[in-house]
Amino acid sequence: MSYFVNEKGYYGDFGGAYIPEMLYPNVEELRNSYLKIIADENFQKEFHELLKDYVGRPSPLYLAKRLSQKYNANIFLKREDLNHTGAHKINNTIGQILLAERLGKKRIIAETGAGQHGVATATVCALRGLECVVYMGEIDIKRQAPNVARMKMLGAKVVPATSGSKTLKDATNEAMRDWINNPVDTHYIIGSVVGPHPYPDMVAIFQSIISEETKKQLLEQTGSDQPDYVLACVGGGSNAMGMFYHFLADEKVKLVAVEAAGKGVDSGHSAATTALGKEGVLHGSRSILMQTPDGQVVEPYSVSAGLDYPGIGPQHAHLFKSGRGEYVSVTDDESLQAGLLLTQLEGIIPAIESAHALAYLEKMKFTSHENVVVCLSGRGDKDMDTYMKYFDL
């Protein structure tokens, strides 16, 4: 079975480009050019130079010894938190800004939840001198204030999304509306492996650097480039897809995707998409999403703004349905505790998103000496307010 996109833009039953005609020329332009542009030698050179000298790649693969002892396995952390701007999101925005330049676009728009993708977009726009507008849910603007300030300082205009649940889903709607109204000079940098084809594939390609490096680093450190398990959290699914990408074809490597259960899968306050969702169309692709029987999108909930999204990317829907990936979830409480545990055992404060992946270690049974890679997608600076309130620090 293929886990990659086919020529029609589908992964099994999922994907496609369910967009209004107003977006068709833009999406078609991307579809026709993205692979050619990315494969270009000059693009590759510039992309890899920036990843190295600006982002600080390769990010370390760190064997977390005290965590390994606790769980009786070799636990490696892929340190995306050490990237410039503090998360994996910048791998994608570097790629897309270079692509936007080659398409002759002058104006960049983006949506953001936690603010990490917004910051990563504002950063590359400052770097390349392009106009930047970031849509962010009104509620997220309040709970991620430091990132809002960073975006503003970087010169981006932050526009509150005031419709619907006022979170990531609505910010995405507003960004799409902006793109409809600015069809010629604007490029939309989507922040995850969601949206109409070719976005899920394009973002996955840019994030695949995570597993590309991991394989090399594992080989150096363990003598084998094949781990037993790979874990990552899933909002839309970009850090997970980057972490899974070069392991997809190797069925011996078990892929574990951790969703946000919020206050519990059945609590009515959750973002566990595969547990609660059904097949449908959201933001331009056919995937799995949380919805009412009438097909209205349900407002998700998670303590973590980056995972507070009612869908997952179409490639994840395919991995889930085909059984290639195991899709699980952990609650707010479990992830905050896992965040504290990592901090105290290893001296690393993780983003609450990434803490979801760590929290699932608690529920796994290892038979010792298994090699486990966890994608530490981001650092916890932006979440200090939440940690402080929760742990009364």
Next chain:
Amino acid sequence: MNRINKLFQEKKNILSIYYTAGYPGLNDTLKIAEELELAGADLLEIGFPYSDPVADGPVIQASSKEALDAGMTLQLLFGQLKELRKTVNIPVLLMGYVNPMLQYGVDNFCKSCAEVGVDGCIVPDLPMVEYEELYMDVFKKHGLTNIFLVTPQTSDERIRKIDGLTTGFIYLLSSSATTGQNLQVSDQTEAYFSRIAAMKLDHPTMIGFGISSGETFDKACKFANGGIIGSAFVKSLDPQDLKGSVHRFVEKIRG
């Protein structure tokens, strides 16, 4: 001959009105249809609301949200339209996003449309390829037409394809925009409308998005078979005087 083709054969300067089912009152759907026909509208587009209407501006976002909050569903809408053809004779289209339709089941949806006497659909986020490969036969089986949108950025080749796929009319967007903005006919828009006219398409055209007044409607009629009004009508609805507000609006447009 079906109601849509007949209308375009018999009339010029066609006025099509969009409104959201279940707004301003949950049970106003049929009443508005009846009053619109009496007031002189030629064609109706009844919107079935969706939680994430990306192609819509603030007015239709708000009417959709109110309708959903009041309890509107596709099931309920088909119930409200059960007696449609007892009182309404003009063609009626349903307009909405693809996800509610998928959950209802496309075959079921088309069957329900045919049963209540709906003539066709406009589903902006249903792509042409998926329509052709997966759903066209279902639409045809139930005698429904599917209306496609065209923007100034749509290529001639794609417009020809749309002309070949539709059985009703072609919906020309005055510009690439979300609903509810003002139509400004610049030299560029005029060139675009003239380009379409020169293509001598098999199907009639209607201009929509941004028509809000008699003056903008007249402009649409100059370049196409008529105009479509949505946001301006929805905004004008007065829940205290539904009938009066519908009639006043149509009179204002017709002049």
